[in-house]
Amino acid sequence: MVVGEIAQEKDIVIIGGGPAGYSAAIRAAQNGKEVLLIEKEELGGVCLNKGCIPSKAATEAGKQLKQLHHLKSIGLNIEDHTFDFNRFTKYQSDKIDQLRKGVEALCKANKIEVVYGEAAFLSEDRIGVETNHHFDIYQFQDAIIATGAMSEKNGWNINVNELFHVRELPAHLVLIGSSYIVLEAAFAYAAFGSKVSVVNEQNGFGLDASIEKELLRQMKKAKINYYNSVEKIVCDSGRCNFIDKKGEMCELPASMVYQDPIFHGNTGTLGIDRIGVEMDELGFVRVDQSGKTSVSHIFAAGDVTGGPFSAVKAIKQAKVIIDIIQGKPAEADFTYMPRIIHSQPPIASVGYTEEEAKEEGISFRSGVYALGGNGYASLMERKDGLVKVLFEEGSDRLLGIHIIGEGAVELIQTGVLGMELVARDEDLLFPSYAHPSLSESLLEACEDAFGLAIHQAPKAKKKSKTMQNV
Numbered sequence: 001m002v003v004g005e006i007a008q009e010k011d012i013v014i015i016g017g018g019p020a021g022y023s024a025a026i027r028a029a030q031n032g033k034e035v036l037l038i039e040k041e042e043l044g045g046v047c048l049n050k051g052c053i054p055s056k057a058a059t060e061a062g063k064q065l066k067q068l069h070h071l072k073s074i075g076l077n078i079e080d081h082t083f084d085f086n087r088f089t090k091y092q093s094d095k096i097d098q099l100r101k102g103v104e105a106l107c108k109a110n111k112i113e114v115v116y117g118e119a120a121f122l123s124e125d126r127i128g129v130e131t132n133h134h135f136d137i138y139q140f141q142d143a144i145i146a147t148g149a150m151s152e153k154n155g156w157n158i159n160v161n162e163l164f165h166v167r168e169l170p171a172h173l174v175l176i177g178s179s180y181i182v183l184e185a186a187f188a189y190a191a192f193g194s195k196v197s198v199v200n201e202q203n204g205f206g207l208d209a210s211i212e213k214e215l216l217r218q219m220k221k222a223k224i225n226y227y228n229s230v231e232k233i234v235c236d237s238g239r240c241n242f243i244d245k246k247g248e249m250c251e252l253p254a255s256m257v258y259q260d261p262i263f264h265g266n267t268g269t270l271g272i273d274r275i276g277v278e279m280d281e282l283g284f285v286r287v288d289q290s291g292k293t294s295v296s297h298i299f300a301a302g303d304v305t306g307g308p309f310s311a312v313k314a315i316k317q318a319k320v321i322i323d324i325i326q327g328k329p330a331e332a333d334f335t336y337m338p339r340i341i342h343s344q345p346p347i348a349s350v351g352y353t354e355e356e357a358k359e360e361g362i363s364f365r366s367g368v369y370a371l372g373g374n375g376y377a378s379l380m381e382r383k384d385g386l387v388k389v390l391f392e393e394g395s396d397r398l399l400g401i402h403i404i405g406e407g408a409v410e411l412i413q414t415g416v417l418g419m420e421l422v423a424r425d426e427d428l429l430f431p432s433y434a435h436p437s438l439s440e441s442l443l444e445a446c447e448d449a450f451g452l453a454i455h456q457a458p459k460a461k462k463k464s465k466t467m468q469n470v
Helices: 019-030 045-049 054-066 069-073 085-109 180-192 209-221 311-325 354-359 375-379 408-420 427-428 440-448
Strands: 008-015 034-040 113-116 120-124 126-131 134-145 149-151 171-178 195-199 225-227 231-236 239-243 249-254 256-259 261-264 298-300 339-340 347-351 362-370 385-392 396-404
Touching: 008 019, 019 034, 019 045, 019 085, 019 134, 019 311, 019 385, 045 054, 045 085, 054 069, 054 085, 054 180, 113 126, 134 311, 134 440, 171 180, 171 249, 180 195, 180 209, 180 256, 180 339, 209 225, 209 347, 209 354, 209 385, 209 396, 231 256, 256 440, 298 311, 347 408, 354 362, 354 385, 354 396, 362 440, 385 440, 396 408, 396 427, 396 440, 408 427, 408 440
Parallel strands: 008 034, 008 134, 034 113, 134 298, 171 195, 171 256, 195 225
Antiparallel strands: 120 126, 126 134, 149 261, 231 239, 239 249, 339 347, 347 396, 362 385, 385 396
16 A cells, blocks of 8 residues: 655545535635545435435335326326336436536535545544555644444345335335335335335324324325334344234235334544544534534534434534634524425424424414315315414414425425524415415415414314413
């Protein structure tokens, strides 16, 4: 191995080229910093190459398959409506390549030096990078660890990075867990034609009860078998056994099994323990709200800092870190980070659920509007779902917004903005909403909280849905 004799100097060294890493690199370069970005495999990280993008390609394909009947009804002649899985995987691969090249082009345009290799800290201000048979040393002022998280393969099951990269459609896919990954895979593969079973040790998926009820209805409609509150799950080649909520032993034949894993921080080979960077028992780097580790000029962002595992969190942390390095006041606060599930239909939520508000003794009123009453949803034949809002009694402060239905992912940003700005009912009731549009369903839900929804039959007279503080 050839070892570089002189340490090259950089303002910022970033380890990991996923959403956190390349976002930090670009923002640092925009601020005039000389940046070195080190990536072990491919730019874009797990999100672009194995997770977010491949999974959303699958959910998009499933969504479009579901819409074929609508396309026929509006006059499009579609004779061959079969699904070609091989063609889909090529589309998926092409999109991943296209987006990765986009990240590479952005790094080049911002004059970011990208090195492909394995990095390890040599001291608090020096890092070594092994590339093939060459070892280079870099000296830095600040460093950002953005190496992500990893999970171990569980027996013969496929892991999270393989779930949306299978070579052929499974005859029977068994999904074990309650994560968004399980739900997205369930709806996508069911749309593709696989038999799908979801096995959940929990009672549900942690959603607002109204959303959960509609989700279960949609799972049944998609012919997804669902088993909740199960115990003692054991899977081996060809089958999964468990005890159902009635206490009876169940056996499912399975051609493919995925189980939500326990994640660990991808820090094993970095050598950060010997320079004093603190980690938890699972190898995740401990950081404060500025992304700073226990070593003042070394930061961490993204999945390597622990859950929730989200590109939203990773990108926000990255930008905050560069602001801190620049001497600007900043912090990463994820109190109102939206929860997104690209199921069919999609789910999005932010803020308190009804159950959480009750647990904390918060008096509230809720409004619910079914998308079946929305004109635009009817035109698109995407009438499944609902919008639910919660307002605090007395202050009329917005407590939460929960949506299942077409447009949920885009609509939830209104809820995020409202929560951040401590919006009250009038802030959502006063503005004009585009017509016809799915956004009108949010207005109708807000109006329903006060018994004023226009496109919804009046409810039977009863006391408002509130809970008094004890």
